[in-house]
Amino acid sequence: MLKRKDLLGLIDLTKEEITEILDVASDMKRHLKDGDKNLPYLRGKTVTILFYENSTRTRTSFELASKYLGATVINIAAGTSSVAKGETLVDTGKTLDAQLNDFLIMRHPMGGAPYLLAKVAKAGVLNAGDGMNEHPTQALLDMLTMREHFGSLEGLKVAIVGDIKHSRVAKSNLFGLKTMGAKVYMYAPQTLIPKDIDKLGAVLCNSKEEALKDADVVMGLRIQLERQQAGNFPSLNEYASFYGVDGKSLKLAKPNAIIMHPGPVNRGVELTGKVIDHEKSRIEEQVFSGIAVRMAVLKLLNDYRDFTK
């Protein structure tokens, strides 16, 4: 059983814990596929979704996951709340506790913020992305999508191409995939590779070809357009040419390979339109996996919460 109050990152999750989450998520997915959106494991529980950064896909995914589980869901956009009036995260956490929340799902632009919230809040905290740190449910949904296609994560070659430095998705995937026995290859402009990431087990590649050759999974990452203005690379055109995945480079991957992207995609930059819409693309499947994974995490954290009460 997942014996945790919070899910803050994949950095310290064991293989058994990840496997359990993915197993439960598979079950959830089966139910959803059967048209069963009424899985009331969280009936009578309250979930608050607290987003300090804009998001559509992750926020709605968490909201739907909570609702399919029968929870009462509140959405707080930080811009419209007391946060805008200068309330600290610690005080926000205490307030949300006093309102008897069971779970707080937070996205925050600063690394480590969920750790602070988890320390002060009695409610369970789910990290929905914190700065450049982690995005654990994204990596879990990526792993679920991979496992469904390949049956196992063991030994897979996963090529992650793009802005690794600012990507919490890349980092959570690195932590999770390493734990599950996959190999992670990374390729990015030198200015967008975080220092010493190879010491965490990533294989840094010198070319797109090296990264994509015989890959089982090709994962693009969203590039924020302001990174170009900050001088990390000269133009989107050059970026797309060297770090974008097109139909030709895709041929380097294994015949059974799949294409992934956490979205939203800049068409023609990280991936060409042809690649996005390719039969190997699992981008929409990832979105579906996301709901199932978030349901699984909420259910497991809630089981432990009830168990320890």
Place this chain on the structure above:
Amino acid sequence: MIIKDGNVVLNNSVEKKDILIENGKIVKIADNIPVTGEEVLIASGLHIFPGLIDMHVHLREPGYEHKEDIESGCKASVKGGFTQICCMPNTDPITDNKVVVSYIKNRAKEVNLCKVHPIGAITKGEKGEQLAEIGEMKRAGAVAISDDGVSVKSARLMRLAMEYASGFQMKCLYHCEEKELVDGGVVNEGLSSTIAGLKGIPRSAEDIVIAREIALAESLDVPVHICHVSTHSGVRLIRDAKRAGVKVTAETCPHYFAVTDEIIKSFDTNTKVNPPIREEVDKQAILEGLKDGTLDCIVTDHAPHHINDKNVEYNLASFGISGIETSLGFAITYLYKAGVLTLPQIAEKMSTAPARILDLDGGEIKEGGVADLTLVNLDESFVVDPASFVSKGKNSPFKGYKLDGVVKYTIVDGVVKYQA
């Protein structure tokens, strides 16, 4: 007063001697000084250091009294064994004129614990635009100038400041930080910053300015002092400059020689300090620099903060560690007991060198010298408990660390100002 049977830490040796003090001065250092009615302090089992001097402290008053004030800061200082401290000018208002300098001196006199020497700002308002009235501040009692907290960006202005200040025998204590390279970073750039997903500060942000200061000092042939060195490459730059005869001196802090940036992975905002705690290679170079004399002194960069400044997201937290009550413990545990420095060398780094660099009275135990003394039990240990700090700043990342060396008495001008 006669201090009997203490182990006196002299320049090159430690000797069991008695010390006779009259009118705030050391009159005699000898074996078995006969007692003729004086007050006697039995110091058997204790080591007697020249009164410790911390030339880099933030007292926060005036302006930030919720973080620290002169009284709480001085109480913390004498508890930490310090008899003299120098306080940085990033107060509110900035210590950039004789009025603020005089205010600090007067408050410290009223508090009457340790000696407090204000350090004036290099530029008015620490804005980096116009020189502060360096001569007036010196006359009011400032002992040096510094831009600590806010770097002077212009190399031209910095050069003029060093040149002008040298006419008043005022040293520049330089905080080396190129903000463009810091670029919003909050921790050292390395494996730990990658793991934590916190923005890193490269070593070059510090080194580039150390190199600039060395170049300015060399071309002007005036002295410069480099604050809180944290990088291995910075140590090398300073070592090479010293060998070449440049008049450069430098300091480092306990958090740079005792720990590495692995501690930031906890997201404990008390680990956030500027410059950031760096990696093992830097820690080793700092230890080597202390050993070979590249790094002249140990300071705390005591930077007390209110809980509200720290109990926030890591990015939002203030930089700084409250360190004055643990500094000697770190030196004894991580330098003396670890075999890096001898006791006379610790006295040199924490008293003699700061006195020499800033031309302060004190810094050694000698007949005729000022009776500033720190009496320490080297074999007694304590567990760091920030909640019990005398300083208002409880922001130490070292909660639970066991340190050797407990200060038993702090004596200033022959008067016991602190007793454990």
